[in-house]
Amino acid sequence: MxxxxxxxxxxxxxxxxxxxxxxxxxxxxxxxxxxxxxxxxxxxxxxxxxxxxxxxxxxxxxxxxxxxxxxxxxxxxxxxxxxxxxxxxxxxxxxxxxxxxxxxxxxxxxxxxxxxxxxxxxxxGGQAVSSPRDLIADVPSLSAMADQLHGAVPFRAAGHSLVRVPVVPSGYGMGWLVGPADDPLPDMTRGLLPPIAVLFKFTGPEHDDSLAEVVQYLVSVGRTPWVVYVEGPKQMGENRVPKYELPNDGGHVWADQVELSERAVREWVKGRHQGMSVFFHGPNPLAFAVGSRLREMLPYELLHYPRGQSRYTTVFGAANVK
The missing domain is CATH 3.40.50.10140 (Toll/interleukin-1 receptor homology (TIR) domain)
Known part of the structure; x- marks a missing residue:
């Protein structure tokens, strides 16, 4: 070996x-x-x-x-x-x-x-490794997919047993697929996820309730708790990282997070926006930058930039969590 x-x-x-x-x-x-x-x-x-x-x-x-x-x-x-x-x-x-x-x-x-x-x-000289999407056809549930990919994090929220699977990595963050652990997987090879939420979490404590609250919101409106969860550097904050446009002292970290966000959404949503809600937990300048990339995937009139001081700001699709 x-x-x-x-x-x-x-x-x-x-x-x-x-x-x-x-x-x-x-x-x-x-x-x-x-x-x-x-x-x-x-x-x-x-x-x-x-x-x-x-x-x-x-x-x-x-x-x-x-x-x-x-x-x-x-x-x-x-x-x-x-x-x-x-x-x-x-x-x-x-x-x-x-x-x-x-x-x-x-x-x-x-x-x-x-x-x-x-x-x-x-x-x-290692064996070929399939992409997450290629694995979907061979597994009966998200927990089975997690067993193949490893690194999964099980947790409970809103009465559901969920699993968080790391699927889209970047230099400074990870895009996770979150869903019911043992429910049959939708036919994701054709992009047929149920209505989904996307949580962009770019700052804050490592163990907070961001994801659990988004799951709670989905359950409260009668949706299956499927979430694309994009997690960035914990140290990123309004006063620690320069504006996204600046090329030095952290600008490359911001650029990485924008790229990760777009790819994580493309990987699982494949341009489908019906019933999707998006939440940001992080600096507003980064939300602006991510939103400009999402515009390619969404009708322009559905895209609204976050404003105000709310902890989670819906970009499009649903009311604020808080």
């Missing part, structure tokens, strides 16, 4: 976690540092893991390129040991990465994870 060392910045943990599960599902043996203390004593343990690995995967991003991070040291150790190194570009622009990284071949996974994954597996 091919062993793989995953080297990444903690800022890029969403896509690192998804890749870890997919490498395992493909018959490989990946390792990441989730079992180690937050303050890693970079020494014999990490060096030993790199030395024992058959391949070294670098998740390239502006944060990973920071000389103060462990990624740079891990890469140097892999180069010293003459390890096979594969570079996966997960965030940022070429000018934000070291020239030594961009001058060599990188698999571009920015906003196209499910297109990049087969290329990486071909280089590693």
């Amino acid at each position: 091919t062993s793989v060392f995953l080297s990444y910045s903690r800022d890029n943990k969403p896509i690192a976690d998804r890749l870890y599960h997919d490498l395992k599902r493909a018959g490989l043996s990946p390792w990441q540092d989730t079992d180690l203390a937050t303050e890693i004593q970079w020494g014999q343990d990490i060096r030993g893991r790199i030395e024992a690995a058959d391949a070294f995967i670098l998740l390239a991003s502006p944060e990973a390129a920071d000389p103060a991070r462990y990624v740079v040291r891990e890469l140097a150790e892999a180069e010293r040991l003459n390890k096979r190194i594969l570079r996966v570009w997960v965030a940022g622009e070429a000018g934000q990465l070291p020239a030594a990284w961009t001058e060599r071949h990188m698999i571009d996974a920015r906003g196209r994870y499910w297109q990049a994954l087969p290329k990486l597996l071909a280089d590693l």
Whole structure:
């Protein structure tokens, strides 16, 4: 079994976690540092893991390129040991990465994870991995799909047993599919989801009730609680991140969230807007940016930008949750 060392910045943990599960599902043996203390004593343990690995995967991003991070040291150790190194570009622009990284071949996974994954597996000799949509025809329920994809989070809300499955990763966030754990899956290969809600959560505490309240709203209006849930960096806030238009000091994080939001919606909604409600939990400038991308999928008259100070603001389709 091919062993793989995953080297990444903690800022890029969403896509690192998804890749870890997919490498395992493909018959490989990946390792990441989730079992180690937050303050890693970079020494014999990490060096030993790199030395024992058959391949070294670098998740390239502006944060990973920071000389103060462990990624740079891990890469140097892999180069010293003459390890096979594969570079996966997960965030940022070429000018934000070291020239030594961009001058060599990188698999571009920015906003196209499910297109990049087969290329990486071909280089590693792993088994082909289907996209989430391709898995639908072979599983009877969302919980069965979760078993195949791994990384799912079960929870209860409004009297329903639900499961949250990570399906659309990006450098800084994750798009989840949420629905009843054991109900038969709709024919999603033809885009036939029941009326669905989309929750964009770009800021706030890691464990809050955002998703549960949206589920409660769907149940209260008689809808099956299917949700596309797009989650962004927890530290993103009005006073911490510059305006979306600015290219420096976090602009690439905002751009990543806009791309993730559009792709997560396209993956499951496929242009169908009938009965769909959208909620934002985060800075209004980001909601404006996401809304401009959604406009391609929706009749213009159905799209309204969020205003005011409400915790959740409906963009179109239904009344505010709060």
